[in-house]
Amino acid sequence: MIRFVLRRDRIKLPAWLLGISVLLVQLTTAASGLMETEQQREDVRRFMEGAVGAVFGPGYGRDAISPDLYVAGVYGLVFFVLAALMSIQLVARHTRVDEQSGRAELLRAAVVGRYAQLTAALTVAAGANVLLALMLGGVMAAKGYNGADGLLFGASVAAVGLVFAGITALTVQVTEYSRAATGMAGAVLGAAWAVRAAGDMADDYGSPLSWFSPLAWSNQTRPYVDGRWWPLLLSVALAAAAAAAGYALSSRRDVGAGLVAARAGVPVAAxxxxxxxxxxxxxxxxxxxxxxxxxxxxxxxxxxxxxxxxxxxxxxxxxxxxxxxxxxxxxxxxxxxxxxxxxxxxxxxxxxxxxxxxxxxxxxxxxxxxxxxxxxxxxxxxxxxxxxxxxxxxxxxxxxxxxxxxxxxxxxxxxxxxxxxxxxxxxxxxxxxxxxxxxxxxxxxxxxxxxxxxxxxxxxxxxxxxxxxxxxxxxxxxxxxxxxxxxxxxxxxxxxxxxxxxxxxxxxxxxxxxxxxxxxxx
Structure with missing residues (x-):
């Protein structure tokens, strides 16, 4: 099943990974051009203050701003969202979409267990996010930035991807429609951003409210400031818990059906x-x-x-x-x-x-x-x-x-x-x-x-x-x-x-x- 998923995503998945990595190359180049003089650095520090800065993340390290810190602290939100979207689409495509098309029923008629498809999708999603972390860390190292912090930044992005792979494994059990399942996962992503932004507006370095968002956990790794890995344990725990709930709920429904029954249509169209x-x-x-x-x-x-x-x-x-x-x-x-x-x-x-x-x-x-x-x-x-x-x-x-x-x-x-x-x-x-x-x-x-x-x-x-x-x-x-x-x-x-x-x-x-x-x- 893993080989089957990789075969079907032989173009889409590499395109996601390469596209995100190339974007990091471009943004690191842009960030370097923004901080060549002290006046430019002062401008960036001012930009990271207040409500505008809180939209992107907490203002760690802005007193000693540098291009690598700017990329991780401001542009990092872009990579969090991209990793989440990549994971949402990947898991939904190889679970709920297959059930809608009837492909899942054919596969389960063979010697394939109930959890095989979901396990294969989550395994590929986890592998893709780990590879993405390594690629992003490699880009940061190639740009001359600290390699360990670059790997931490890549891991923080991958952690968001893992969380939303787990959340999508849960939402695909709720509804029988793939667009509704991805929409629910996307709504969770939007809510996570709103909670984190509101928390960071209350306190420049993250208020207690921020910690209710998985995006904040990746921000709290603080790459290129005082890098710490332990907040990623929260992301891994949430991803595992959401995936476990997805497994548990998948055994409570029929193939092709959702936990929430589809509303019956009217006999005659309007x-x-x-x-x-x-x-x-x-x-x-x-x-x-x-x-x-x-x-x-x-x-x-x-x-x-x-x-x-x-x-x-x-x-x-x-x-x-x-x-x-x-x-x-x-x-x-x-x-x-x-x-x-x-x-x-x-x-x-x-x-x-x-x-x-x-x-x-x-x-x-x-x-x-x-x-x-x-x-x-x-x-x-x-x-x-x-x-x-x-x-x-x-x-x-x-x-x-x-x-x-x-x-x-x-x-x-x-x-x-x-x-x-x-x-x-x-x-x-x-x-x-x-x-x-x-x-x-x-x-x-x-x-x-x-x-x-x-x-x-x-x-x-x-x-x-x-x-x-x-x-x-x-x-x-x-x-x-x-x-x-x-x-x-x-x-x-x-x-x-x-x-x-x-x-x-x-x-x-x-x-x-x-x-x-x-x-x-x-």
Whole structure:
């Protein structure tokens, strides 16, 4: 079973591990450029104070800040989240997804024990996280940082991955749907971050509240300060306890079923569900609502930090360059970066939406629909319309909420409209990303994941491009770059129109290609 899992994940798992390691290489390079002078170091120390710093982690060692400490203390949150997501998807894919597809029932009909699949998935997840720890530690050592602390940092990241592998082993027992199981594990991750952030806001070095979050346990290892390994024992204990609960609950349900029984549907569908567009909306509705709520909370919180960013005491030239090149533009530049990041997160939603369409195809649910009078244009086009409209609605709501947070923080009500318009200005660029995913769905559906590379590059170049002097040629091929960073920059209407035309062309090409290829089912 372990060999079977590794065979199926021979591309996805190495991509996760290499991608996270390459990201560490890039971020360590960026961090080194941020601390070349005393003024820059003072700016970083100021950034790690207060509410903004608490969002990322406790402020250990900021009085003697260094690039390695900055990577572990600030960027560490990014790696915690990535390791957790890698583990959540891996465990769910080889347990609950297999039960949904019927593969698990076939396997259990052979000489395979009840716990074999879960054990194999958890074993591979544990091995992947151990390998990730070694790779991250190797990157830090290769950059010239202390090797022992680098390994501790890698272990702290892997510990988060192990915790959420165990939590996913528990959530896949609760529901019979893989998306619900991963959603519950993701909700636990979000709650863990919220508890840790609230605790660190109460005390710069972590209050008792922080210790109720597994993310805080990894922060408390304090690599490059006074490194200590013992907090990781808490992570290992929680991972083992959650996995044990998963094993215990798995024996209390039938294959394919969940502990919480699925709600019985109504005998007759509602009248409004009588079209492909309505059906597509119904299937995407929950995702649109939860993404909108989550990003609205994110936008309001970070919009409320605008007043702290405008404090110019000890600010470095790099920070000024990142936020517009002038102290007068700090608030607008900061909100422009946050708006770009929010739009990129919305891009994750649309790519996942196209992958959900792919799942409808591979699981055989599209074939009966397309055997009726419903055309391929209507079926796939309905999803594209719902995702496009949902994206615009999401950006509108998030823009209003983020603008309200900035207006309250800075004391200028004009930011409500400015930030809302800035969010909407990014819609064409994200729609190009949706068009690219649609084109891949029509031509090469197995490589839709390549869209994540474009999305990741857009985020990295948008935030760190000015500091790392990214070549203009690379920036020109990224759709999010042509919008600029409003409200710092004025909106380029010609660029928006061109991006909309490109997005429409990509979607039309994807629809045409989908009409010409065979359906693929597993």
């Amino acid at each position: 009248a409004w569900l009588g079209s492909p567009l309505a059906a597509a909306f119904r299937l995407q509705r929950a995702s649109l609502i939860w993404w909108t709520v989550a990003l609205a909370i994110f936008g309001f919180m970070f919009g409320g930090f605008a007043d702290q960013i405008t404090d110019t005491d000890g600010i470095s030239e790099d920070r000024i360059e990142m936020f517009g090149g002038s102290v007068e533009t700090l608030a607008d530049g900061y909100l422009g970066v946050i708006t770009l990041f929010t739009a990129s997160l919305a891009g994750i939603m649309v790519v996942l939406g196209v992958q959900a369409v792919r799942l409808e195809e591979t699981k055989g649910r599209a074939e009966p629909l397309l055997a009726t009078a419903t055309s391929r244009w209507a079926w796939f086009g309905s999803y594209l319309v719902v995702l496009s409209a949902g994206l615009v609605g999401l950006l509108l709501v998030v823009g209003l909420v983020a603008g309200a947070g900035a207006a309250v923080s800075v004391g200028d009500s004009a930011y409500i409209w400015d930030v809302t318009a800035a969010h909407l200005a990014h819609a064409p660029g994200v729609l190009v990303l949706l068009g690219l995913a649609a084109l891949l769905f029509g031509v090469l559906p197995r490589v839709i994941g390549a869209t994540w590379v474009v999305l990741g590059l857009g985020v990295f170049v948008g935030i760190f491009g000015p500091l790392m002097e990214v070549p203009q040629g690379l920036r020109n091929v990224l759709p999010t770059e042509h919008t600029g960073q409003p409200p710092l920059d004025s909106v380029s209407w010609p660029a928006m129109v061109i991006l909309l035309v490109i997005a429409a062309g990509l979607m039309a090409a994807g629809l045409a290609a989908f009409r010409r290829r065979d359906l693929e089912t597993k």
